[in-house]
Amino acid sequence: MDQLLAALADPERLRLYARIVLDELPPREAESPVARKHLGRLLANGLVERLPDGSLRADPAVFRRAPGQVDAHPTVPRRLTGFFAHGRLTTIPVRPVVRHELLVHLTDTLFDADRSYSEREINDAFRTVHDDTAALRRYCVTDGLLVRERDGSAYRRW
Incomplete structure (x- = not known):
């Protein structure tokens, strides 16, 4: 859960996440360098997923998962x-x-x-x-x- 909160702690990233949740982020804006930078962190933490058509969707289920299930990457050697x-x-x-x-x-x-x-x-x-x-x-x-x-x-x- 700490990783999720840390991912949303940045005000710019939080605004981006809110726009995705509200479905108010045009595809062109999602491709801007600033949005792409923040989007990577949202994708990595499972807060947002990219659909096959390239659109973005917020996944509220990530907040209901057990703490051990949030990690997007397997154990590093x-x-x-x-x-x-x-x-x-x-x-x-x-x-x-x-x-x-x-x-x-x-x-x-x-x-x-x-x-x-x-x-x-x-x-x-x-x-x-x-x-x-x-x-x-x-x-x-x-x-x-x-x-x-x-x-x-x-x-x-x-």
Whole structure:
């Protein structure tokens, strides 16, 4: 429950959440850089979900779940815990071996092996743990963990 309250503690994020609850957030506004930044935290905590048509819906059931069921990410491997705080990645490791281990963990927990993802879906998933989605996406592609279609239209887990 503390994570939910922390996610709503930011006034800008709380306003965004309220607009989603009241269905007053136009899709164009949801794509603004400020909204996308705050939306990542709302998505990560299960307060908001993105529907297949791309629209957003607030999930009030998240407030009724038991405290242990709110965590959006499985347990982080012990070796990687120093890179996380409050469920968010604080820094991307510089050492290639450690960074690769982190990327394997993220791709295993965020993406299904049997489906394709749009770049937007990849960014939304990575935004749940870190704001630099481009770096995470690029590292995953160069490490061979995500395969990008030649035309850039879709990604899939390798």
